[in-house]
Amino acid sequence: MKTLSLVVPCYNEEETIPLFYQTVSKVIDKMNTPTPTVTPEYIFVDDGSSDNTLAEMKTLHQANPETVHYRSFSRNFGKESALAAGLQATTGDLVAVMDVDLQDPPELLPKMFALIENDGYDCVGTIQKERRGQSKLRAFLSSSFYRVINRISDVRIEPNARDYRLMTRQFVNTVLDLPEFNRFSKGIFSWVGYKTTYLTYESQPRAAGKTHWSLGQLFSYSIEGIIDFSNAPLRLATWVGSFSFFLSIIGLIFVIVRALTVGGSVAGWPSLVVIMLLIGGIQLFCLGILGQYINKIYLETKHRPKYIVREEK
Ligand code: UDP
Ligand code: MG
Secondary structure, three states: OEEEEEEEEEOOOOOHHHHHHHHHHHHHHHHOOOOOOEEEEEEEEEOOOOOOHHHHHHHHHHHOOOOEEEEEEOOOOOHHHHHHHHHHHOOOOEEEEOOOOOOOOHHHHHHHHHHHHHHOOOEEEEEEOOOOOOOHHHHHHHHHHHHHHHHHOOOOOOOOEEEEEEEEHHHHHHHHHOOOOOOOHHHHHHHOOOOEEEEEEOOOOOOOOOOOOOHHHHHHHHHHHHHHHOOHHHHHHHHHHHHHHHHHHHHHHHHHHHHHHOOOOOOOHHHHHHHHHHHHHHHHHHHHHHHHHHHHHHHHHOOOOOOOEEEEO
16 A cells, blocks of 8 residues: 655635545545555645635544645745645655646546556656636747746756646655755756656646636746746846947947047937947846846845744644
8 A cells, every 4th residue: 555645735725625625535536446555645735825725624634634634824825835835744655746726637646646656757747738718828928938948947847737746755855855945846846857757638627716826926937937947047147248348348449439530529419328228228137137046045045934834733
């Protein structure tokens, strides 16, 4: 018998938790017939919800004190922190990460399990085919994000991969050993290496409730990912800076030579203003990029915890 830990981050998901538990336990029961193969261990993480999410978790825990556990945060720390907290609490030989809204089909679990057990993979990830009901703009932005990040970062980030994945204990321990505060898990899971394969599935509508991601949040999440896993923006800033410096030297020589030969003139001040603005803009742009990295360093050096657990069982 192997223990299968399921890490489930939840933020205001009172409606979906019971549904999730019913559906997943059915799949586990199926995996255990005719021969018992896995014992489940549910780790629900309440990411500072303001509804009855924690109460739902407690109810499930009381009914199944051996298999259902929960950790509740002191406030909303975000899904990445919830994942880290959940992984930290697992004891299973195999660990799955799943959204509670059933957009990650639990029916894939037996197949993922078989790939690890029989084919020797350390991690099985999932890729979602085109999202139904997703706007054209969102689809375009997301595919551009993957193109950019895969061009400039050292790790490969599988386009449209979900956080839904099944991992071995060894894989999870390696991920947990990474001490960074800024956790862009799509990058971390790929950075650690190991043998990983992907399953593809049709996108599913949410079981209940609504998504927590606005377009703005997705945008800043993308920027985080790029800054966390690539130095390309810094190199770009250096290049843009050097190029504009080079241009201004040429301009300066031109101005001096002209002043010495034909004499100075006040005509041309508009172009001067334009050039000053351009150079100023480039400088601010580069400073902004530098600032992003310095902010990351600042956050790392504070050694703050990634999350605060208020209660757990
Ligand atoms: N989630 C979380 N903390 C947050 C936002 C979301 O733990 O701050 C959880 C949420 O409860 C769900 C999963 O992360 O289980 C994915 O969230 P959602 O369904 O809103 O994202 P989408 O599927 O639209 O990408
Ligand atoms: Mg979802």
